[in-house]
Amino acid sequence: MSHRRPRQSKDLEEVARSSEQVMSYCRSSERVMSYFRSSERVMSYCRSSERVMSHCRSSERVMSSERVTLGDWHELRLSRTGRLAILEVDDLPATQTMTPGAFTQLSLPQNLYIGGVPNFDMVSPKVRIRTSFVGCIQKVVINNQPLQILAGALGGVNVDNCPHPCVARPCGERGHCVPQLDYFTCSCGPGFDDPQCQQHAAPVLLDDIPVPRFTGDSFLHYSDPDTIRRIVSFRLNINMRFRTSSQAGLMLWSGRRNMTSSSDFLALGLAQGVLHFRFNLGSGEVDIPYNCTGVSDGLWHRVKAVRNEQEGSLVVDNGPVVTKRAPGHLRQLNTNTGLYIGGMDNIKHSSMDKYAGGLVGCISDLILDTDYHVKLVQMSTAGRNIKHCG
Incomplete structure (x- = not known):
């Protein structure tokens, strides 16, 4: 290395x-x-x-x-x-x-x-x-x-499992055991709601969950063609509702697998209580903060983020529209990670230190390009630690 x-x-x-x-x-x-x-x-x-x-x-x-x-x-x-x-x-x-x-x-x-x-x-x-x-x-x-100590190693000798509760696989087949010194937490897939990822919600009940709750280390991932062709494009319209009491957290992300300072990405998230709409088309990043209203009050808010080539706009509820333009001449967003909602794996590294954690709160009514209604839980291709929004 x-x-x-x-x-x-x-x-x-x-x-x-x-x-x-x-x-x-x-x-x-x-x-x-x-x-x-x-x-x-x-x-x-x-x-x-x-x-x-x-x-x-x-x-x-x-x-x-x-x-x-x-x-x-x-x-x-x-x-x-x-x-x-x-x-x-x-x-x-x-x-x-x-x-x-x-x-x-x-x-x-x-x-x-x-x-x-x-x-x-x-x-x-x-x-x-x-x-x-x-x-x-x-x-x-x-x-x-x-660093993936074992999975990423080129070679090694005389390496064995350290005595730890994760060795006994306490999170079952559908959960991932995350060691934390002498203790652990379970990272569960969608449909598992108990601390050890053992109790699976029945499919009918899962389909009846309209609003997922995210815990800061949760996410839902989408990689289906209908979603991807709307993300990787010249234009994108994002419309969704959210509720949070947190001052920071990633709400939406699409980027490159190996991010650099010039990589394409698009993100929506909170930083110090302010909602930010960010994107980079390869020739420079634009950051659109929304300072017109606070959103970390535990109430439902509707956000609309629009990108039309280099132009970006952001509006919350019925407030004024904030608009900025990305630098350079590139006009299309080219990402390859799919779409993440509520967070993602290794947020700090994958977002180039823009975010340290995911959203703590609820997201609902996600609509892409005014006519594509995303069923958040049912249409996801992967997910982790998704709860019921009360």
Whole structure:
């Protein structure tokens, strides 16, 4: 895994069983190392004090302010901006160091290793740790992107399941167990309403649910041709009702699978209590905030968002229409994720940090292009944690 961004962050949740061990390691080739002096990093435990330390170059390291307890879960947050490296462990005070020199970029063309390395001969002699990690690593997030530790690995040896309630599959066949340190939550598919995703609503009852409720980590997804051809087009008319008491949350999204700053997307959501209509046709983003009325009052509101090529407009209830124009000359929206309602997977990464969570509230009466009525639950191709709107 190669990283060349000037700012990096890395979050881990882990529990250690012994003291001196390598947790993660990545480095560049010797030729690149001779030029980029800060092209090497490792996170490990120091035996003398059982403190977490991070090597940002061969002669610089940053250590945790206090000892960590073995056998307990800990959250590590390591970030680097230019030559500044910051390490945070749980709720302890952050420690930091500034590497000398003029270089600010990190070049790591070789692979990233988690838990150890195949051969410690490949590790720089300046790093004294020569023992692989013994314990559990539950979650790794790099630059807001969760790492699929097992599914995304190119290879590995001697890796087993950590003792955890999720191993027993408490969420059943239709639910996904999400570990949270020693505990877990179940992420359920549509039609399952109990905490362990075991009680399935009868089909007749499911069809009678006109209004779904979203919980912040819920979503409904649509990928049918009738929906897609209305989204991927030169024009789009969105008309729907919603109710929320939350100040923030994603309500509607269509984007690219691998988002960049110039990728096409279209979004409707709340930020600091203000409804925003955003889209990018490939030549620049336009953000249309609606400041004419508050919508986080727990009451039903109707929103109408219209895009006509580069022109966008937004209106809530019977208020005034707010209009803005996207920059550039591109006129068509080209997305490939389908349509998400109420949220989506990995919102922070997929939305390029525009949203951190989904809607907490209810959505109903979704109409696309004035004549296409979307039956929210029945027509969805996927979904998660959908409840009944009371």
